Amino acid sequence: MKIEQIYTGCLAQGAYYIESKGEVAIIDPLRETQQYVEKANHENAKIKYIFETHFHADFVSGHIDLAKKTGATIVFGPGAETSYETYIAKDNEVFKLGDITIKVLHTPGHTLESSTFLLIDENGKDHAIFSGDTLFLGDVGRPDLAIKSDLTKEDLAAMLYDSLRNKIMPLADDVIVYPAHGAGSACGKNLSKETVGVLGEQKKTNYALRANMTKDEFVKEVLDGIPPPPQYFAKNAMMNKSGYDSFETVLKRGNTPLDVDEFEAIANQEGALVLDVRHEDDFVKEHIPNSVFIGIDGAFAPWVGALITDLKQPILLVTPKGREEETVTRLSRVGYDNTLGYLKGGFDSWKKAGKDIDVLDSISPDDFVHKTNTNDLNILDVRKSGEHQSMYLNLKGVKNFPLDFINDNLHVIDKTKTYYIHCAGGYRSVIAASILKARGFYNLVNIEGGFDELKKTGVQMSDFVCPSTL
Template identity: 30%
Template sequence: MQVSVIETSGLGDRSYVVTSDGNAVVIDPQRDIDRVLAVVDERGASITHVLETHIHNDYVTGGLELSRASGAEYVVPAGDELGYRPRRVHDGDVIDAHAMSLGVIHTPGHTEHHVSYALRDAAGATAGVFTGGSLLFGSTGRTDLLGPEHTRSLTRAQFRSVRRLADELPGDAAVYPTHGFGSFCSAAPATGDASTIDEELRSNPALTKTEQAFVDELLDGLSDFPSYYAHMGVINANGPTAVDLSLPSPIDAAGLRRRIAAGEWVVDLRHRVAFAAGHLGGTLSFELSGSFVTYLGWLYDRAVPLTLIGEDEQQIVEARRELVRIGVDDVAGAAVGPITALSAAAPMRTYRVADFAALGREVADSSVHVLDVRQTDEFAENHVAGAVNVPLHELTDRADELPAGQIWVHCASGYRASIAASILDDRGRDVVLIDDEFEAAARVGLTTD
């Protein structure tokens, strides 16, 4: 058996393809299934089964479309109401995939009906377990996605689910989680790139702490999660439509001008420093890099048309692929090329980019204010003395709380700060983007710790 990993780093997730003797089983596929089909084709296999560990809250699944495209059996845990008819599995069921099989283990916690799949070879030996949002590398899936009234009971269920996996599976069984690689579905940051049951027994809080200690630690550590999660479960339960990865309709400067004037979302995908050096007034900076889709999805108002600006068509196509993974299918158009060629659309604007060393030289100026757009738990751990903390996802509603004067905005690396800077610039504020790692603030003596 061969297990292939398909990374979706922008969302912090993994999908898996298991092949053996020309047969393939796919676990938790993302919506852009062409990546899965390419792996299966490379392995010279045919897909017999597509499995879901749970109804996902952080991305739109490609499972339904993949099963239809390949003729494979679509397997979903029993319990959730669905708008389609897959094979529903319960605890103890076995999925026979010819030279391999997968045993269903009910592992509630991340969701109520969540299951894991124990991978067994033809001789019945367990080689690994696909744990979805249950057992992660050094962590577990978060337990608050179904609402606060369920969080405590799901947290206790999560503890017991992880203990069950450790009790029932061999120590050398590989652990294959879906979440935990930067995903907000992880209760705490995951550690490492591979693991086994034995390794988790030595390090995972669910396996090293008492149940009460685990519950208290997980609940205390939960932070906000992206607002687009509210849409994902509904889309996945109803049945996602086929994906469209084609290039959106081209938009010229006149079209951009109309959309900006109408208050629509016009998003610039270029690097944050390039945006600061020159951009169209009324546009927002969402650099197309690792965190793009998470934060655009968190802030974007889905009721408003979305238009993209990119350096070239490839950048637009890559952004569209990212967006469909969270169900943002309707891109109203795209403009490409040098930003100066689009300058007829709106007045060009700029703002300064600096680092923490520069802030240290100017922070004594009473007209300078520091805005920290990290999460509240990050701010509580350590922050720049005198900084105001408004998490990025709250900024559009709380921007009026900021004091008058120049605003120096930072986060942990510069990415979230660049989005915040563009929001404030669009509101006419005098803004400076701190494009720097937060550790640099401590080195120049700016932090409270």
């Protein structure tokens, strides 16, 4: 028996490769599926099953493409309905894979069809659970993402309580827990940085598995502090339910080099968004006018999903050299399949062609603090509200303006005013500034290095809740 976790940090997502006696099961595969095919071929094995723990909201799974390539059966838990061929398992149904068995435990709560897959080894012993978003290390899945359900989030949270206590907690303490996500995922609120654990440890440390916890207490605690889900979650879940273009088609279309004139013509004629994924420092120094920055080396895919509201938005890319295919791939993981190509030769080719160039005004933390001594400034802190409330600049004119909700809050700022923008380290503030400039806010100044560098200046801070928080 072989179990391999294939973890993708950008999405904080774990897919799983399970093999026994030449038969393979893949659990929650990523959009790009050739990696699983090659792994199975290398082991002279055949992919027999593709198990989906639920309709994922935070990424587009590769189950449909993988089934077409391999002939494997896609398996969902009870209640799932799809527009493509699948096998809908019954609760407690078992599937043979070589010498081992995979048992379906229907664990609704995160979503109605959510299921946990229990791996029983060749000796008949419960070995591991692949818990999807039902159970994380340190947390459980948020119960507010069901597609078109008449149930409330309170109803689903109550279901999750029953699922955990009736299906998961009775299992032995030494059962290994393989969750779908780790820290950084928006599918929970307190996920551990660890990506593999054991059930006994979760029974001791996970707040949601606390002994003697009532259902009412569970519902209240699970729902407390959950922010609204990113706008792309429901759209990704529907793609996973209804189907999508093949990854190879998306990649071929997006991984197309365009010379400067072609690039500019498409941007002007088709209303394509120019997405610059270089490092934020490069964008600050020079960029294509009206382009939007979301750097490939940050939490790229989740920020794209949170900020670009139309999955079908035509996109043109400005990338670091050699990272064109990677960028198209990572966009496709969250359902942005309409990339039309990339700027051949990168930003340098734009400069050499003599095209217009824009810059983002910036200021050092020391110069900013010096300016606050003699001026009242308008300051936008684009960190999350929890970050802001834990510590913020104790200066007149500070407003928490979370990047997550920038598209909803443009009305609260004034195009005639100058704003100084900071985040924690400089990545999110440049994203925010680029979006604002593209929307006609031109009087913007980025504070270099963000809050981390501002703290070193000795400027006055506060850890009380700021009354100007949106």
